[in-house]
Every structure is written in C-alpha cells, then in structure tokens.
Amino acid sequence: MSFAPLAAAIIACTAPSVHDGDTLRCGAERIRLFGVDAPEVRRGSTPAEPFAYEARDELLRLTRGRVGCRPVDRDRYGRTVAKCWSSASPDINAALIRSGYATEYRRYSKGLYAKPEAEAKAAQRGVWAKPAG
Template sequence: MPLAQAAAALIIACSAPAVHDGDTLRCGAERVRLFGVDAPEVRRGQTPAQPFAYAARDELIRLTRGRVGCRLVDRDRYGRFVGKCWSSATPDINAALIRSGLATEWRRYSKGVYAGPEAQARAAGRGQWANNRAAGGR
C-alpha cells in the first residue's frame, strides 16, 4: 500500500474526547481539527471570544458523547490530525456542526463538501444565520 493511501486509511477512536473549541477535539494523545469546519474562536488571553464560540463548543461536546472515530484527511501546519469524524450521536460530526449553524464550512479546504449542510442551516435560520434569515439572507 503506498504511503499516501496508508495515511488516508488512518483512523483514530476514543470515548468522550476533550473538546477545546467548536472545531478541535483531543482523542487520546491526538489533537483533531475537524475537516472543512470553521467555528468561532473561544477567548484566548486578552482576545475576547467571537459570537457563538461557546455554543459551538457545547454543540461539539454534545455530538462527541460516547464513542468517536475520525479518519485522517490531512495534517495541518501545526501538525494536527485533520479529520472527518463520526460518533454515537451522528454519522458525520463535521456536517452536523455546520448544519447547526454554529460553524460554517471552511471552503478553502473542503471545496464545497459541506455546502448542503450550510445551506440547510442558512435556510432554517439556525445559529449564526438567525439574523440573516430575518433580514432576508445575505
């Protein structure tokens, strides 16, 4: 098996991972950045949290109760595992988080893979899209 295929086949699993923010969790010793997900940033030092940051983090905590698995898509510039994840709560954590409206698709990397879930959140006026729906959209 070529090295690229072996890396793509890498899967990690854990129970009740630690959640740092709305798009990053720790599964054992591995820090996992959710592929294609851009959640608002939580407070860092003197920099205040962005709107919906803690709601996104809480939603990721809810989605990762029980068993969690993540398949490696890439490694980011910080060496973090970038993955597509699933859990006892949902077959696609990444899509569920975007569908909640508490995170958006990071199209720079995902190239539209999660356009459908983001459109659903926008149409339903969920999370970050609540005010846009009342104002007639973007």
C-alpha cells in the same frame, strides 16, 4: 503534503476532550475537523467570537460516547485534520455546520458541506440568525 500512509488509519476514542468548536483531542491526538470553521473561543486578552461557546457545546454534545475519525491531512499546527463520526452522528463535521454554530471552510472542503450550510442558513440557525430588532 501527502497524508496517504495515515489515511487508512482510524483514530477512535470515547468521549474526547473538546477544545473549541472545531478541535478535539482523542487520546494524545489533536484533531481539527475537516471543512469546519467554528468561531474562536477566548484566547488570553482576545475575546471570544459570537457563538464560540455554543459551537464548543455542540461539539461536546456530538462527541459523547464513541468517536471515530478518518484523517485526511495534517495542518500547519501539527494537528490531524479529519472527518469524524460518533454514537450521536454519522457525520460530526456536517452536523456541526448544520447546527449553524460553524460554517463550511470552503478553502479546504471545496463545497462538500454546502448542503448542511444551506440548511442552517435557510433555518436561520446560529451564525445565520437574523439580528433581533
């Protein structure tokens, strides 16, 4: 799917609402973070995956203040897929992966976030933490 006409547009807002660890809403625009795969929060009777709420809270922290997103695609649910930055981070996508609460979605990002993921893994943060015991 070609996304060229919208790729030049930047979506900007202040303190967007955060749905889960890889999805936010900037005004009327639903945005899925490009290259980020966060654990799923609880949906109906399906329980939350481990670290789902930590990922959501980290995205909330990273999106306080001004946020800008550059669209790169649109997903099958009609959400804008974008690379985002904020007052708190020049690259929200990489910061979330570096936190260890999300992993790189290599199917789409093709290794763009391999370094932040390797940092999280080496530091045993979040999903990369060794089980206790």
